[in-house]
Amino acid sequence: MSAPDHFERLEATRIVAGPRALDEVESPAGGHLVRLAPDDLLVIPPLERVDVADRYAIIEPESGFSAAWFAGSELPRLQGVSAWEFPRHDPAFAQGHLAGIPVKMLFDRGGVRVLVPTVLARHLEERLGMGGRQ
Amino acid sequence: MVLRLDCPHCGPRPADEWVYGEVPDPPDYLTEGDERDVDRGFMMSNTEGVKVERWFHAGGCRRWQTITRDTTIG
Numbered sequence: 001m002s003a004p005d006h007f008e009r010l011e012a013t014r015i016v017a018g019p020r021a022l023d024e025v026e027s028p029a030g031g032h033l034v035r036l037a038p039d040d041l042l043v044i045p046p047l048e049r050v051d052v053a054d055r056y057a058i059i060e061p062e063s064g065f066s067a068a069w070f071a072g073s074e075l076p077r078l079q080g081v082s083a084w085e086f087p088r089h090d091p092a093f094a095q096g097h098l099a100g101i102p103v104k105m106l107f108d109r110g111g112v113r114v115l116v117p118t119v120l121a122r123h124l125e126e127r128l129g130m131g132g133r134q
Numbered sequence: 135m136v137l138r139l140d141c142p143h144c145g146p147r148p149a150d151e152w153v154y155g156e157v158p159d160p161p162d163y164l165t166e167g168d169e170r171d172v173d174r175g176f177m178m179s180n181t182e183g184v185k186v187e188r189w190f191h192a193g194g195c196r197r198w199q200t201i202t203r204d205t206t207i208g
Contacts, residue, residue, distance in 0.1 A: 037143055037195040083136060083148040095194045096147050102193040 003074055005131035007066035007114075007121040013043040013050065017057035024053060032106055034093055034115075042104075065104070066121040068130075072110035081127070086112075099127035137208050139201055144194040151193030181205060 015022060019038040027033045027043075034042040043050070046061060070078060079086055081099040090107035097103070101124045104115040116124050124130075137149040158174035179185075184204050191197060 037197045040195070083150075084146065095144055097151050097193045100150075102151070 003070065003130065004068040006125055007068045007116060007118075009063060009118060010044065010065045010067040010115060011046050012062040012065065013046040013059065014062035015041040015043065015050065015052060015057060015059050017041075017052050017054035021052050021054035021057060025050065034104060034106065036095070036104065064118055065115045066118045067113055067115045070112050070114060075112060078112065078114075078128075099124060101127065139189055139191075139199075139203070141191050141194055141199060143197065144191060147191065147194060151191060153190040153192050155188040155190055155198065157188065 015025065016039055022035070022039065022041045025033060025041060025043070028045060028047060032042075032044045034044065036042055042062060042065075050059060052059065075086065078098060082097065084094075084096050086105070087094055087107055090110065092107040093105070094107070095102070095104045098105070098114065098116075101116060101120050103124070106113040106115070114124075138146045139149055139152055140146050156178060160170040160173040160177075164170050164173055182205055184202060186200060186202050189199055189201050191199060
């Protein structure tokens with residue numbers, strides 16, 4: 001199925017630390033390192049243990065995002081409700097407004113995983129015409 | 135035409151993802167407290183030409199950026 005019904009809560013680890021320390025964090029097997037900002041990293045899936053070379057690093061479980069996978073055939077429709085250009089290659093990460101709602105987008109394997117703050121997930125489902133929860 | 139601001143982390147993004155953050159700086163000749171408050175609250179500088187501004191990228195990296203903008207073209 002190319003279009004998901006709804007967003008599902010995402011479990012991750014959030015690390016806020018100096019940029020150099022974040023550069024050295026290793027990606028979990030089959031996971032993603034999502035650099036939200038130079039000093040802000042989201043690790044998916046969550047790490048059980050992480051070493052960060054910054055004594056002031058903040059490392060917390062992050063459960064504030066929900067995610068859904070859209071196949072490549074859905075990309076033109078998503079691009080149509082975005083005022084900025086999606087990356088033309090993958091894997092790639094981008095963030096910005098989608099249908100007026102702030103999202104994080106992980107482009108991979110021809111499709112995209114969309115992360116949205118859980119508090120806004122229902123709104124994005126409605127704006128994208130997704131089936132919604134039963 | 136959509137005003138776009140170039141975020142050093144996220145790339146060019148439309149202005150509606152951003153929150154403007156001018157730091158109010160009342161002129162020195164205003165010395166009375168109420169006058170300075172009114173100036174700080176309502177009298178934006180509205181510069182014509184190149185201006186250095188602070189913008190918060192609320193829809194992306196959620197960081198403050200210092201951006202140079204030419205107000206005569208966008």
